[in-house]
């Protein structure tokens with residue numbers, strides 16, 4: 001599974017975003033170490049707070065299927081000016097499963113930036129602290 005195909009799956013998942021309030025679609029594709037891919041989109045709620053980001057949808061789908069070892073997550077959003085970076089809540093949720101997970105922030109298959117979770121959430125609090 002290369003980065004381009006992971007981004008392609010995130011772009012496809014973005015189409016399913018349920019965003020009647022923000023009209024801002026986001027898609028994510030999470031690659032497990034075993035080579036499986038779990039996709040996610042953002043899902044909003046009339047009461048706003050229960051809104052779930054695309055990244056967390058993908059992670060929760062994977063974890064609920066028994067997967068916990070993740071290699072990379074690709075994120076594609078609707079940001080007009082720039083790339084769409086994961087929110088703080090999603091960074092913390094990714095952190096739960098590892099500091100070295102690759103985070104690919106993409107505008108398209110050919111235009112992306114690559115980080116590690118540690119780059120995006122340095123000096124983090126995590127499972128090892130407890």
Ligand SMILES: O=c1ccn([C@H]2C[C@H](O)[C@@H](CO)O2)c(=O)[nH]1
Nearest residue numbers: 022024026042053054085086087
């Ligand atoms: O990285 C991000 C940033 C925002 N959103 C969603 C939450 C909400 O539905 C909409 C606007 O914040 O975008 C994501 O899914 N992922």
Ligand SMILES: [Zn+2]
Nearest residue numbers: 053087089090
């Ligand atoms: Zn988020």
